[in-house]
Amino acid sequence: MRRDAMQQLYDWKSKASxxxxxxxxxxxxxxxxxxxEFAVTSYKQFAYINFxxxxxxxxxxxxxxxxxxxxMAIQLVTGVVVDTDTLIIFDELQEASRGLTAxxxxxxxxxxxxxxAAGSLLGIAMHKNDSFPVGKVDFID
Structure with a gap:
């Protein structure tokens, strides 16, 4: 599964849209x-936030x-100056109020x-404080 998932990430990175x-x-x-692992192999740097x-x-x-x-908040917390060759990683997104909507x-x-972004299936599916960003995100499982 990991090899297939990694290929999906590479494909996602190369999409124009x-x-x-x-x-x-x-x-x-x-x-x-x-x-x-994707960040280390595919980007200059990454900013990791675990909510x-x-x-x-x-x-x-x-x-x-x-x-x-x-x-600015990401940069202050991680010490990483975010640019277009930075992967922003939001982990445990279900813990951030309105994180999905963001x-x-x-x-x-x-x-x-x-x-x-990542979060447990149940946590994201059951998150009550967010409107789900239909059509505004992609997924891999």
Whole structure:
């Protein structure tokens, strides 16, 4: 599965009309490993945010979906200056209030950034505080 999933990530990166990508799967199946390995092999750098253990970032989407403000927060927390050869990784996205909805705004207002997110299937499917960004994200399982 990992080889096939990695190829899907390479294909996603090369798309001209790339959308934020959600990697779905049960807990402890290797989603985090896959995202980080993809980042190391395909990008100059990556900015990794785990919403499960990062209280500062957990509420970053509460105020609004101003992508420039969100990018500044990512840069402050990770120490990585985000550019178009940076993979932004949102892990445990279900823990971020309005995190799913925020992906829509990356697609609409900042499509030049490469964003990959992961969360457990149940956590994302059951998230009550978000409107699902239908048509604004891609998926791999």
């Amino acid at each position: 790339r959308k934020p990508l959600i990697i779905r799967g049960a807990r402890q199946v290797g989603k985090t490993w896959l995202m980080k 499960e253990d990062n209280e500062v970032m957990k509420d970053v989407f509460q105020k609004d979906f101003d992508i420039e403000r969100v990018l 992906l829509k705004y990356f697609q609409e207002k900042a499509p030049q950034y490469h964003v990959v």
